[in-house]
Amino acid sequence: MGLPGSGKSTIGRHLARLWKLRFVDTDHVIEQRLGCSIKAFFAAQGEVAFRDIESQVLAELLQQDQVCVLSTGGGAILRAQNREVLKARSTVFYLQSLPEDIARRLRNDTTRPLMQGDDPLKRLHTLLQERGPLYLETAHYAIDAARQNASQVSRKICMQAELAGLLPGHGICNAIED
Ligand SMILES: Nc1ncnc2c1ncn2[C@@H]1O[C@H](COP(=O)(O)OP(=O)(O)O)[C@@H](O)[C@H]1O
Ligand SMILES: O=C(O)C1=C[C@@H](OP(=O)(O)O)[C@@H](O)[C@H](O)C1
Ligand SMILES: [Mg+2]
Secondary structure, eight states: OOSTTSSHHHHHHHHHHHHTOEEEEHHHHHHHHHTSOHHHHHHHHOHHHHHHHHHHHHHHHHHOOSOEEEEOOTTGGGSHHHHHHHHHHSOOEEEEOOHHHHHHHTTTOOOOGGGOSSOHHHHHHHHHHHHHHHHHHHOSEEEEOTTOOHHHHHHHHHHHHHHTTSSOOSSGGGGOOO
């Protein structure tokens, strides 16, 4: 988990491929269920309706017993119910990114409804202020992702997962190329 644009979807997909696990992105599941984009749904039904579906999808996915890599949307930690189920049913990695890095990355992105205002950098700082404590409260591991490319962040998560005994420990992290 982490702020929008912190790399959850990209890095999650990469690690799932490396670890030969199923990859699930809650936003992708939500879009399939809705039959439209999250942006369109936000515009038509508003954020609360989106959060309701997000909580439902998250609870369903975390009920399953098959091990997978799960990337959430950046706001999944806003509800206490989601934080509780994430903490209880998964190992949570928080990608601790700098708003400045993210604003640069997302400057041409028009798909994220919360990032479409005049000042995305200011928005990211506000989101970090509001959500930072919630990310930290929910995470089992905080990964310093500041000024790191996606491979560097993937390697850090992989090494932490290996140390935590979540991986067999056969040097699989060395396979991540820059
Ligand atoms: N650490 C990183 N360094 C550079 N670019 C990144 C990094 N993480 C993600 N990106 C790029 O930033 C964009 C947003 O990443 P994404 O995985 O969609 O973030 P999230 O799912 O957290 O919102 C993508 O174009 C991705 O390739
Ligand atoms: O931060 C948020 O509240 C959101 C982040 C988005 O996912 P990403 O974090 O993958 O951009 C998506 O779930 C939705 O637009 C709301
Ligand atoms: Mg994503």
